[in-house]
Amino acid sequence: MSQAAAKTDLAQSTPEHFDVLIVGAGISGIGGACHLQSQCPEKSFLILENQDQFGGTWRTHTYPGVRSDSDLYTFGYRFKPWTGKPIATADAILEYMEEVIAEHDLDSRIRYGHVVRSASFSSEEALWTVVAEHKGSGETRTFTCSFLWMCQGYYRHAKGYTPEWPGMDRFEGPIVHPQTWPEDLDYKGKRVLVIGSGATAATLIPAMADDCAHITMLQRSPTYFAPGENRNELADMLRELDLPEEWIHEIVRRKILFDMQVVTRRSFEEPEALKAELLTAARAYLGPDFDIDKHFTPSYRPWRQRLAFIPDGDLFKGIASGKASVVTDEIDTFTSRGVRLKSGEVLEADIIVTATGFDLCVLGDIEFAVDGEDLDFARTVTWHGIHYSGVPNMAWVFGYLRTSWTMRADLIADHVCRLLKHMDAKGVQQFVPTLRPDEQDMPLGPFVDKENFNPGYLLRSMHLMPKQGTHAPWTFPQDYYVEKDAIPAADLEDGTLVYGTRQQARRAS
Numbered sequence: 001m002s003q004a005a006a007k008t009d010l011a012q013s014t015p016e017h018f019d020v021l022i023v024g025a026g027i028s029g030i031g032g033a034c035h036l037q038s039q040c041p042e043k044s045f046l047i048l049e050n051q052d053q054f055g056g057t058w059r060t061h062t063y064p065g066v067r068s069d070s071d072l073y074t075f076g077y078r079f080k081p082w083t084g085k086p087i088a089t090a091d092a093i094l095e096y097m098e099e100v101i102a103e104h105d106l107d108s109r110i111r112y113g114h115v116v117r118s119a120s121f122s123s124e125e126a127l128w129t130v131v132a133e134h135k136g137s138g139e140t141r142t143f144t145c146s147f148l149w150m151c152q153g154y155y156r157h158a159k160g161y162t163p164e165w166p167g168m169d170r171f172e173g174p175i176v177h178p179q180t181w182p183e184d185l186d187y188k189g190k191r192v193l194v195i196g197s198g199a200t201a202a203t204l205i206p207a208m209a210d211d212c213a214h215i216t217m218l219q220r221s222p223t224y225f226a227p228g229e230n231r232n233e234l235a236d237m238l239r240e241l242d243l244p245e246e247w248i249h250e251i252v253r254r255k256i257l258f259d260m261q262v263v264t265r266r267s268f269e270e271p272e273a274l275k276a277e278l279l280t281a282a283r284a285y286l287g288p289d290f291d292i293d294k295h296f297t298p299s300y301r302p303w304r305q306r307l308a309f310i311p312d313g314d315l316f317k318g319i320a321s322g323k324a325s326v327v328t329d330e331i332d333t334f335t336s337r338g339v340r341l342k343s344g345e346v347l348e349a350d351i352i353v354t355a356t357g358f359d360l361c362v363l364g365d366i367e368f369a370v371d372g373e374d375l376d377f378a379r380t381v382t383w384h385g386i387h388y389s390g391v392p393n394m395a396w397v398f399g400y401l402r403t404s405w406t407m408r409a410d411l412i413a414d415h416v417c418r419l420l421k422h423m424d425a426k427g428v429q430q431f432v433p434t435l436r437p438d439e440q441d442m443p444l445g446p447f448v449d450k451e452n453f454n455p456g457y458l459l460r461s462m463h464l465m466p467k468q469g470t471h472a473p474w475t476f477p478q479d480y481y482v483e484k485d486a487i488p489a490a491d492l493e494d495g496t497l498v499y500g501t502r503q504q505a506r507r508a509s
């Protein structure tokens with residue numbers, strides 16, 4: 001018996017049944033619930049959430065200045081207008097989500113403090129049995145559902161990724177990862193060293209710079225940043241015309257998506273011109289004498305990693321004012337008072353912040369089994385980056401890395417609702433994504449093509465992720481402009497989703 005199945009056996013409570021169980025009350029899970037409610041109103045559903053509150057990423061990250069790095073017109077839901085500044089603080093995003101929960105009366109549909117530990121599918125019953133630990137009581141609670149909608153994100157919330165550097169234990173001050181920011185960390189008048197130069201470092205540094213004695217960004221290699229005003233000119237203009245917010249939201253979303261498509265295309269077709277524009281923008285803030293080549297000119301083409309938007313050029317302004325500085329070098333060792341670099345330079349600090357990224361996690365560290373067999377997602381092939389070969393009645397929301405995450409969460413939600421209706425119309429209770437006979441030996445590649453997009457957290461854990469094949473539906477292009485047409489048009493009867501009834505499964509066993 002698999003571990004997941006054994007846990008199911010041990011669970012004591014009588015299972016509560018729902019048509020759909022959603023795991024995670026972050027932006028994806030709350031959005032999924034709203035779509036399900038409006039498109040499949042007859043389906044019962046429940047959201048299981050580990051934390052004591054909704055919000056996911058926007059609740060668990062509490063470091064100074066935490067904010068989005070893409071605009072909220074596209075990171076927000078298509079059904080709920082965004083009326084604030086395009087780049088938003090975590091608090092503003094949580095307020096927006098709170099309104100969505102209230103408007104859709106979702107509060108009673110969320111069970112907080114429930115950590116899903118295992119999920120096991122029975123073909124005979126066409127049911128998932130989901131075992132969750134209730135954190136408050138330590139009890140094990142069991143649920144069953146016909147469809148499992150995994151909205152648990154893609155990284156471990158409890159702990160970020162910190163590389164092992166020599167001598168770390170020698171450093172006498174605190175070493176802090178932004179994902180686990182101590183509430184009482186006092187950095188006033190202190191020298192702070194931030195290791196890393198991604199969106200998190202770019203957020204933290206301007207937010208802390210005024211209070212620290214000095215703050216230094218130490219990077220092994222440079223990142224592209226796109227400075228710009230934190231306002232949307234088109235939205236401001238449309239508001240002057242007194243248009244309904246629903247219209248403004250839709251028009252501005254379309255314009256942003258149009259502009260982003262141009263940038264994405266240019267990053268492939270004329271990367272040098274795009275790069276030159278980004279560097280010119282940086283120079284405008286940093287001045288003619290700043291060594292842009294060394295500190296802000298990456299070796300990769302723009303868009304191979306998320307392009308961090310810096311509102312009002314705040315990171316560059318901090319550096320130009322002398323409150324912050326940037327060093328491009330590698331760490332040789334930590335010392336009791338800072339770090340020594342490979343160049344021999346020593347950076348002294350009172351506090352070190354490791355803005356070194358996520359620890360990617362596949363499907364919430366949940367033990368999965370199908371008919372008593374443990375599932376290893378690394379051995380599955382993805383169906384449009386939504387379903388997985390051999391895994392019945394399940395979808396995982398893995399959003400966009402370049403476009404806003406939520407654009408994909410919305411597309412997946414539409415697909416799930418379409419598929420559920422399709423199954424009801426056919427009178428079937430299950431589907432299993434299955435490679436067709438001539439696809440059994442199809443060459444397989446990584447879940448995300450590293451030539452297309454290559455952030456460190458993905459490269460470190462790609463071997464744990466599902467695979468993709470050579471042609472649709474077994475591919476995951478990570479491209480909104482392809483998928484906005486491909487996913488709604490995906491043929492549910494092309495033979496890759498093998499449908500069945502409970503009775504058929506019982507007869508076969």
Ligand SMILES: Cc1cc2nc3c(=O)[nH]c(=O)nc-3n(C[C@H](O)[C@H](O)[C@H](O)COP(=O)(O)OP(=O)(O)OC[C@H]3O[C@@H](n4cnc5c(N)ncnc54)[C@H](O)[C@@H]3O)c2cc1C
Nearest residue numbers: 024026027028050056057068069070116152153364404405
């Ligand atoms: C600081 C920061 C800024 C970001 N900015 C952007 C941005 O501007 N644009 C963008 O597109 N992306 C951004 N991202 C990426 C971001 O994580 C996603 O866009 C998005 O918030 C993910 O939402 P989600 O609901 O899918 O997952 P999450 O936000 O990770 O939420 C998942 C939820 O599932 C719960 N959960 C997980 N496992 C279990 C389990 N086993 N049992 C029960 N519950 C579980 C978690 O507690 C959590 O509440 C950012 C990430 C960070 C950290």
